[in-house]
Amino acid sequence: MMRKYTYSPALYGILIALAMILSYLESLVPLSFAIPGVKLGLANIVTVFVLYKIGAGSAFLITAVRVILISILFGNIMSFAFSAAGMLLSLAVMIPMKKSGKFSVTGVSVSGGVAHNAGQILAAAVILGTKEIIYYLPVLCISGVLAGICIGLLSAQLIERVKI
Amino acid sequence: MKERKLRKNDILLIGILLVISGLLFFFAYIAKDSGGSVTISIDGLEIMELPLKDDIRIELSSEHGLEEGHRNTLHIKEGKAYITDANCPDKVCENKGSVCYVGETIVCLPHKLVIKVTEGIASDMDGVAG
Numbered sequence: 001m002m003r004k005y006t007y008s009p010a011l012y013g014i015l016i017a018l019a020m021i022l023s024y025l026e027s028l029v030p031l032s033f034a035i036p037g038v039k040l041g042l043a044n045i046v047t048v049f050v051l052y053k054i055g056a057g058s059a060f061l062i063t064a065v066r067v068i069l070i071s072i073l074f075g076n077i078m079s080f081a082f083s084a085a086g087m088l089l090s091l092a093v094m095i096p097m098k099k100s101g102k103f104s105v106t107g108v109s110v111s112g113g114v115a116h117n118a119g120q121i122l123a124a125a126v127i128l129g130t131k132e133i134i135y136y137l138p139v140l141c142i143s144g145v146l147a148g149i150c151i152g153l154l155s156a157q158l159i160e161r162v163k164i
Numbered sequence: 165m166k167e168r169k170l171r172k173n174d175i176l177l178i179g180i181l182l183v184i185s186g187l188l189f190f191f192a193y194i195a196k197d198s199g200g201s202v203t204i205s206i207d208g209l210e211i212m213e214l215p216l217k218d219d220i221r222i223e224l225s226s227e228h229g230l231e232e233g234h235r236n237t238l239h240i241k242e243g244k245a246y247i248t249d250a251n252c253p254d255k256v257c258e259n260k261g262s263v264c265y266v267g268e269t270i271v272c273l274p275h276k277l278v279i280k281v282t283e284g285i286a287s288d289m290d291g292v293a294g
Contacts, residue, residue, distance in 0.1 A: 102173050104170055105175050106175075107174035128278055141184065145181050145185070
């Protein structure tokens with residue numbers, strides 16, 4: 001019965017819209033006052049939720065569409081490059097972590113958070129051609145862990161309670 | 165389901181990541197060294213090097229290679245460099261505060277501007293003397 005809805009365009013539309021709204025809400029309350037790149041990543045709740053409820057391919061699709069649309073609406077080519085690098089690396093880590101079955105939602109989300117920040121730093125290092133940006137790594141590693149824990153715990157609740 | 169609960173592996177993963185962050189912080193800390201000068205790069209191109217010992221105020225604009233209308237004012241005072249008066253949207257470069265250790269940077273992503281502290285001449289002399 002559940003299968004019926006997992007490929008519905010309407011459901012994908014709702015999930016993408018939700019992810020975009022969460023991205024937008026977060027941009028209204030900037031946490032990155034001192035260190036660039038430090039943020040909670042509320043929209044990733046949707047990514048983790050879809051990863052568990054529907055599947056890896058759908059999680060990739062929904063996250064990619066969200067990143068592209070948010071960049072078109074509010075960002076520029078640079079912010080798109082950073083987001084895309086973070087997104088690709090975090091999904092590349094989260095999908096096998098989930099498949100391994102050794103970690104809970106929180107563990108998967110934490111690894112995704114750290115991978116996302118690492119991806120952004122790599123993109124910044126390549127685009128700006130400066131190695132010194134690596135000095136942000138310890139801060140972004142910790143912020144990735146903390147954000148990952150928050151997103152993981154929230155997502156775990158949603159995965160358990162929300163039926164699609 | 166078991167996927168929902170925090171497991172031992174998760175705690176282990178979080179612990180390991182925090183230890184790695186701590187080590188990175190530690191290495192970044194011991195590697196710190198007061199710099200002798202700052203280099204200014206715009207869009208990956210190094211445009212000038214300024215000594216940290218002199219007090220200077222320089223307004224970076226399109227004549228230095230920034231895009232038209234972009235502006236950042238770099239101050240060097242008492243051995244520290246900082247930016248004021250930037251017209252970038254996020255003001256991350258202003259909020260970064262002052263830098264003085266080798267390898268520290270002020271990055272203004274919207275303006276593709278990187279200010280980096282380097283050893284410069286002063287530290288080279290110390291190296292020879294030491």
